[in-house]
Amino acid sequence: MWQPQLSTEVGFRFFKHSERFPVVAAVDIQGITKKFGQFEALRGVDLQIAQGEFFALLGPNGAGKSTLINLIAGLLRPSSGSIRIMGHDVQSDYQQARMALGVVPQELVFDPFFNVREMLRFQAGYFGRGPENDAWVDEVIEGLGLTDKAHSNMRKLSGGMKRRALIAQALAHKPDVIVLDEPTAGVDVELRQMLWRFIQKLNQQGHTIILTTHYLEEAETLCERVAMMKSGKIVALDTTRALLKNHAGKQLTLRLSGALPIDLQAWVKQQQGDEVVLNVTDLWQVETVLARLRAAQVSVLDMQLQEMDLEDVFMNLVGSHGGSVR
């Protein structure tokens, strides 16, 4: 019998949900590579995402996030390796794998011939869902604030409404695993918040959510685990909390009456005039800094302690050329 290889964190999720879910990873990626000619877009990616997780896939442009999403969705074929969705291989058992998957594409694509409700019914129909699924379609329409536009042609919707309709299409067949590829790109704050409320509700109902985003504060707020990609590889994979703890720490900004003692120079992140920024990993180190300053008879004129966020972790891990982050 196939046994998923699980990280500690995934195991934790299984333990938490063991009564609700069987022990099969929602997404199990093993040794995936993808080449386009000579260019290697993915270079051996291994990743397991547990059922019910809210997972973020981060990385700069060109890191390989969309390629990985397209491989999960079966839109691309891997050069090597395998991907399973809810235990079903996306190549050899593609019908079952796709039944379990809903993907929101990054681009605003739509069929100009039909209205929102028709498109959702068609999308559900492709997955074998008939009129019995209409109640769910109505729920999705209402949940995404599309009720007023249900009979509007897709062409006539604003960008934000088109984005909602795209998300609704991915949900039309009620998939177990929902992949959102940059769903909030170009979306206003109100819609973004409404969208996340709806997605969080789906997650609470047991759906697995995989998100790629450039808005790192979204990943920090919503996602339990984060994978960071760079040049076709995963460079960090951990819980959001652990990533912040291990890679981010805190920044201590001081304005001093004199020069910084030599034994504190190793902690300096940035220095300009009498202002110095120090990296500290824990609060007790602040007291160490202050003690050494007192010993060196340097007074503190001003002090600020700042928690670093996921964006700082991202920049630390993928480098300054890491593309646009907001």
Next chain:
Amino acid sequence: MMKVLMQWLNPFYWLDDIVPARWRGMYTLFKKELMRFWRVAFQTIASPILTALLYLLIFSHVLEAHVKVYDQVSYTAFLVPGLMMMSLLQNAFANSSSSLIQSKVMGNIVFLLLTPLNTLEFFCAFLAASMIRGLMVGLSIYLVALCFVDVPTVHPWWIITFAVLGSALLGTFGIIAGIWADKFDQMAAFQNFVIMPLTFLSGVFYSIHSLPPFWQAVSQLNPFFYMIDGFRYGFFGQGDVSPWLSLSVVATFMLALAWGCLKMIKSGYKLRG
């Protein structure tokens, strides 16, 4: 009033409740493709009917007194099956090819590629919708032409056989072209440099017996000739070649194209990277 409007927009609504669950995916794609051309029926149905009738009017006016192809068959009557088949073939091709190229260019083909539809379901749904559009156009031309000219139907089963096979062959051709083409320009080239010459040089407006021997031989290499000749045989009981030969050629082409098309879809050619 609203219900009548909805039924006009979706004339196939009554099928929704009776389709078995295992066929629902294919049925949904088939229905979507039907509704797609039905929504623009002026362009997809009315326009080719008008074009065919203009051909009929002009050619019959100019040539009726000068051309006699078969005994006891007027030139205008001779033209009707040819124009029917020409429009049927062109519209069956246009339905699947335009739907696929539009979906590819606009990017919404992704919604189909994400579904569990298998190769055969994908193929059959596009094919069936193309056949229905082609057959609707062909039948409409026949019904309108009956207002102007008497067209006999000597062998109705031959008519049905070649209409169904012809629409299937060009519907399949359309799927292949729709998958192959990356832009509208390539599709237009396919239509103008392959489909149009093969149709016009297949004996729509003439019998190949009126051609010099060399061009007669060339015409017999054109599979479209057999579709039109077999179809015309069904109306008049006369043709340039035996209807059995036509049936063999058309059926062989159909099987070969369908095999190639299924291989193309299964391999993900130009659909999945």
